[in-house]
Amino acid sequence: MSDIPQAGSPHGSERTGAATSRVRGTFDGEPLEAEAGTSVASALIATGTRSWRTTREGRSRGLFCGIGVCFDCLVEIDGESGQRACMIPLGEGMDVRSASGPRTTHDAGTGTSTGRDADGTDAA
């Protein structure tokens, strides 16, 4: 996947003649960096990540419609679940987390959706 032209690569800025500024956030705690104005989805794909959501049946999903219609590319952003990675520009300091199941059910602070049972006790 490393041969994908990345946002902010010479190609991208050459086309627009823009001086590129960079924004930095995190994805599941790991650094995520992209040219300002890049969507969260594009920033993820530039790191070689093709999928960032798990369905109820455990299948991987990433981008599909690319225009905010299909809700396949959902992530959690700054604690807010159900956010469309295709529509949202990566912002400075943004805390992006992968989502599981039909909706994200992260416990605040754990960053995992499977670490606890619904009653709040630690899963065995």
Next chain:
Amino acid sequence: MSAPLESLGQTEPRPTGPAPHFEVAVVGAGPAGLAAAASAAERGARVAVIDAAEQPGGQFWRHRSEAAGIRDDGSLHHGWKTYLDLRRRFDSGVDTSRITYLPRTSVWMAQRRPQGFTLRLSSSFGTTTGPSTVHASALVLATGGYDRQLPVPGWELPGVMAAGGIQAFIKQNGALPGSRFVVAGTGPFLLPVAANIVEAGGSVAAVCESADLSGWLPRAHRALAVPEKGLEGAEYAWTFVKHRIPYRTRTVVTEILGDSAVEAVRTARVRRDGTEVPGSARTIDGVDSVGLGWGFTPQLELPVALGARTRVDVDGSLVADVDAAQRSSVPGLYLAGELTGVGGAALAVVEGAVAGRAAALATTTGTDGSGAIATAREARTISRQRAFAEAMHLAHPLPPGWESRMRDETVVCRCEEVTAGAILGARDEMDAADSRTQKGVNRAGMGWCQGRVCGVAVACLSGSAPQAKSDDPMISLRQNANRPIAQPIPLGDLRDLVD
């Protein structure tokens, strides 16, 4: 886990002051919406423009981020001059406060009121400080459409995208969502998608067009009446030659292969009845991305919710009826662009201009807008573009036999992971002969996307598509569009609802 209601949605309730009132509200800031807003504002109306994206342009003129200070040179676009002109007029309306622009905002409900319309708004992402409700005397809906999809085994793998989504990604990010693509489906739209991919530095292993293009022959004169389409076609032909992109007609993707993401694509040639030509199956290896598009589906939830009269267009899409002033069957409701029939950006701009002008005339003079019907020149453009669109739809139908390429375990409804087997089983065992019954039996169309992606496929598979000659060929398409809450919203938006 239950949270107290106060903590749902936004942490701060949205401001619930008196909802602002506008003479004209325009929903959508693509080609039709921009034209409508500019022409309404220039005729003295106070206009609100509501759009889900971060900046104007819609899908057709989606471009690099203005907020990040990147100036798009328009090299990936068609009609960029038209956009810049509309944008200048739109910006001038915003600068003079004639236009109130509400970006990153979705309309999740539209209601008719004795004096016009009430729109309920929600942030499409992040937090918006705009109003949660606006009232308008006249409403112009210009909500556009999205890629129409048909399921194929393996289409839920990461790396498979809507054809339009690939183009949107390139236009927005100046980057590619993959490196080696197969683009498949039907219609001229596959050409710009492939061209954009190679222009952005990617490669296209094949473009698979299910039609044989002979459908254009009886209606070639309609294409000649819109010469700009011919020029655009010649441009793509040159790009395809230059980059050696194989363009294969009567060819379909039969399966997309891969373990955790796309790795290869199987294709086959098909006869006119949709059966595979023996010995024509091929596997294209080393592919990491697939773009699928079968024409477009207009976004019809709001017109249907307001009671606008609909019909099935020649492409099998549910569309809404309008007259020469772009008036729907609902007084005060104007429609422009793909909602009135999928016909592309040039048509949308003219329809938007007429709709905005008529809405402004009606609300500023207290008439019915009929004094602002399309001029002779506008009417000619509309009729030529419509004729071209109709020829295109007839030449690029949904391919017969697509259902036969699915297996029982092929996912049809991506959100709820409902398989073809479950849908056909519900149809045969439980008489689930339309979309709503399917939903009740197996949840197809009940997920996040509200049936936008699987709606056409479920309608066809349950046996109630327009082609199926059932008692009411529109029943499933109407059910798909009939969603009083038009967008997924956080509970907080309901909590903050004021009358």
